[in-house]
Amino acid sequence: MANVRLTDIRKSFAKTQVLHGISLDIASGEFISLLGSSGCGKTTLLRMVAGLESVTAGGIEIDDRDVTSLPPEKRDIAMMFQSYALLPHLSVSENVRFPLRMRGIGSREEQQEKVAAALETVQLGHLSERKPRQLSGGQQQRVALARAIVSQPKVLLLDEPLSNLDARLREDMQVELIEIHQRLGLTTIFVTHDQEEALSLSDRIVLLNAGRVEQQGTPDEIYNQPATSFASNFIGSANLVPVEITDSAQGPVAKLEDGQVLHLDPNEAIRGKATLALRQEDLTLSANGMGLKAKVRTRVFLGARNRYVMSLAGHPLRALTANDLDFANGQEIALAIDPARIRVIAD
Amino acid sequence: MVRAVPGWLHIVGIIFVALTALILLAPLIVVIGVSVSESQFIAFPPNGLSLRWYQEVLSSNAYLNAAWISIQIALLVTLMATAIGGAAAIAIHRRQLPFSDTLATVFLSPLVLPTIIYAIGMLMFWSSVFGPVTPLTLALSHTAIALPYVVRTTLAVLAESDPYLEEAARTMGANRLQRLWFVVVPQCFPGLAAGAFFAFNISFDEAVLSLFLRGPTLTTLPVQIYSQLEFSPDPSVAAVSTIMIALTIVLIFVIDRMLGLTRFASA
Numbered sequence: 082m083a084n085v086r087l088t089d090i091r092k093s094f095a096k097t098q099v100l101h102g103i104s105l106d107i108a109s110g111e112f113i114s115l116l117g118s119s120g121c122g123k124t125t126l127l128r129m130v131a132g133l134e135s136v137t138a139g140g141i142e143i144d145d146r147d148v149t150s151l152p153p154e155k156r157d158i159a160m161m162f163q164s165y166a167l168l169p170h171l172s173v174s175e176n177v178r179f180p181l182r183m184r185g186i187g188s189r190e191e192q193q194e195k196v197a198a199a200l201e202t203v204q205l206g207h208l209s210e211r212k213p214r215q216l217s218g219g220q221q222q223r224v225a226l227a228r229a230i231v232s233q234p235k236v237l238l239l240d241e242p243l244s245n246l247d248a249r250l251r252e253d254m255q256v257e258l259i260e261i262h263q264r265l266g267l268t269t270i271f272v273t274h275d276q277e278e279a280l281s282l283s284d285r286i287v288l289l290n291a292g293r294v295e296q297q298g299t300p301d302e303i304y305n306q307p308a309t310s311f312a313s314n315f316i317g318s319a320n321l322v323p324v325e326i327t328d329s330a331q332g333p334v335a336k337l338e339d340g341q342v343l344h345l346d347p348n349e350a351i352r353g354k355a356t357l358a359l360r361q362e363d364l365t366l367s368a369n370g371m372g373l374k375a376k377v378r379t380r381v382f383l384g385a386r387n388r389y390v391m392s393l394a395g396h397p398l399r400a401l402t403a404n405d406l407d408f409a410n411g412q413e414i415a416l417a418i419d420p421a422r423i424r425v426i427a428d
Numbered sequence: 429m430v431r432a433v434p435g436w437l438h439i440v441g442i443i444f445v446a447l448t449a450l451i452l453l454a455p456l457i458v459v460i461g462v463s464v465s466e467s468q469f470i471a472f473p474p475n476g477l478s479l480r481w482y483q484e485v486l487s488s489n490a491y492l493n494a495a496w497i498s499i500q501i502a503l504l505v506t507l508m509a510t511a512i513g514g515a516a517a518i519a520i521h522r523r524q525l526p527f528s529d530t531l532a533t534v535f536l537s538p539l540v541l542p543t544i545i546y547a548i549g550m551l552m553f554w555s556s557v558f559g560p561v562t563p564l565t566l567a568l569s570h571t572a573i574a575l576p577y578v579v580r581t582t583l584a585v586l587a588e589s590d591p592y593l594e595e596a597a598r599t600m601g602a603n604r605l606q607r608l609w610f611v612v613v614p615q616c617f618p619g620l621a622a623g624a625f626f627a628f629n630i631s632f633d634e635a636v637l638s639l640f641l642r643g644p645t646l647t648t649l650p651v652q653i654y655s656q657l658e659f660s661p662d663p664s665v666a667a668v669s670t671i672m673i674a675l676t677i678v679l680i681f682v683i684d685r686m687l688g689l690t691r692f693a694s695a
Contacts, residue, residue: 133595153598166596169589170614180600183610228600238599 083144083235083268084109085130090139092125092292099125100292102139110266114279117289118315124240126289127272131160131238144235154183159234161242165225167213173224174200174209180232199231200224202261219250226258230265237267243278255281276316280304288312310426313358319424320398322357326425335425339394341373346420351427358424361388364400365417368408372417377408391416456673463666470661481667491668494652498632501563501648505570505631510624512571513578514616520579521586535579538572546573547640554641566641566648570631577630578623585619625683629676 085107092100100122107113115123128134130141132153140149148156159180167176174196181192200206203223213221222242229237243251259282262269273279279286280300287297296308307313310321324335324343332347335357343357366389375391375398387406391398393416400416408414458472466476485491513535519525520532538546550569554561597611635650642651649668657665
């Protein structure tokens with residue numbers, strides 16, 4: 082267990098700069114997610130913490146020790162790869178023992194005890210003599226996890242470890258990761274492009290966009306108080322509506338591009354050109370109630386819910402509704418939203 | 429996907445396969461037949477049935493010496509070709525060297541080099557620079573022509589391997605030597621074994637280089653068989669050839685048991 086400090090990390094490949102100065106303080110035992118779409122630099126940053134990628138500028142400290150120029154094998158970290166990277170010629174138990182063997186930790190007997198304990202943790206004790214190719218994807222993934230925790234590394238690095246699993250297994254593994262983190266308290270850096278995964282697993286989320294930190298905070302903060310239009314669109318895929326905010330007798334109102342107006346929370350302070358972030362699940366649709374007029378374009382049946390794609394002031398707008406709401410394509414409907422649920426982002 | 433094959437094409441295919449099998453196998457059947465003949469002369473079908481020519485071969489110093497030399501040279505070639513070819517394949521695969529592609533071409537070029545020209549050149553080069561031809565000369569030149577096979581089989585298994593294994597090993601604390609020994613070499617092993625098998629076989633039955641680079645005390649088994657056939661042909665030639673065929677079949681079975689032949693097919 083150790084803290085990790087990144088100071089103004091920059092990275093360039095040839096002439097392209099992919100990370101533009103990232104600073105992060107990760108507390109000992111914290112579970113932090115680097116969240117972003119592909120190409121945002123999250124994996125590069127993780128690989129730099131591992132030592133697999135050189136640092137163009139900036140510094141990395143693990144456990145208050147500068148490791149910026151230390152090779153990965155001397156960093157006392159463990160990393161779980163997207164492909165699991167199990168050694169195909171070694172049995173499950175030999176794979177899990179590998180880091181102990183390479184680092185010369187303990188006698189053979191002690192190593193075998195630790196391997197057995199790690200395999201128990203991921204409930205794979207009974208498969209210890211199998212070869213990786215004889216295991217299912219989910220089992221291989223557990224072996225990789227056991228191998229990553231067996232040496233009690235200072236930092237556990239996870240590179241989209243759940244992305245190759247089907248939805249059901251992924252949910253199981255998320256629960257398992259949370260439990261293991263609670264039990265072992267390893268400082269963990271988790272890279273993902275899946276916002277739900279980041280929200281459900283992390284103590285803190287660092288949202289990356291184009292090589293910069295867009296916003297960081299607890300899952301609750303990130304979800305409920307997105308600071309930028311990128312953040313609100315990325316987390317919860319909110320609809321972004323350009324408006325102009327002015328004062329009226331009933332408090333601040335937002336004027337849409339087509340002239341429709343929407344009443345905002347009386348305490349809203351921002352005026353002038355701004356963007357409204359409207360969550361899909363916060364919109365209430367009705368055939369002829371009060372609210373903004375929008376036109377239905379498509380309905381997508383999702384089982385438990387329906388998604389309606391509408392047209393509002395010329396922009397596509399998506400809403401999640403109960404699955405018994407039934408509107409025809411082209412029908413004009415009314416959109417209502419609780420002013421308290423509207424997030425206003427100044428342009 | 430493959431569309432339905434018309435019936436007549438199917439028949440043509442069968443005939444083609446049958447002909448190929450015939451051309452490959454008929455000579456072997458003749459050789460095996462001749463080897464069990466009682467007669468002094470090479471004749472097929474054989475006259476009578478006996479193992480006298482096998483006895484003859486196994487008690488002939490000329491054959492046994494030649495076989496021993498062939499085995500020693502083949503083992504040396506196997507060792508050198510596997511070590512050099514394996515190392516070259518690993519280096520080419522990583523693409524860390526400049527001119528990786530050029531290097532790959534150089535290592536595969538002996539495949540298209542006419543052996544006879546290489547043999548003449550090697551003979552001239554060696555005698556003018558180092559003097560008389562030695563077993564090492566032959567082993568070196570066999571190694572040169574065996575290298576492409578090791579390089580190709582090893583590259584083939586490396587291409588299938590997980591590129592993140594070595595990085596993963598680094599994060600697990602493995603230093604350079606540990607990575608080579610515990611990660612890279614085991615990954616290459618099926619390719620190296622297949623390459624070693626090819627290298628041994630190529631050296632063991634290579635005739636052209638062995639003929640040019642022979643000496644009074646340096647006669648390999650293929651050269652011995654050739655001289656025997658030229659100067660006093662008798663069924664002992666067939667007997668020794670049959671032994672060679674049997675050895676090869678045994679080797680193939682061993683390798684197949686260890687690794688599966690399909691891997692060579694892809695190489």
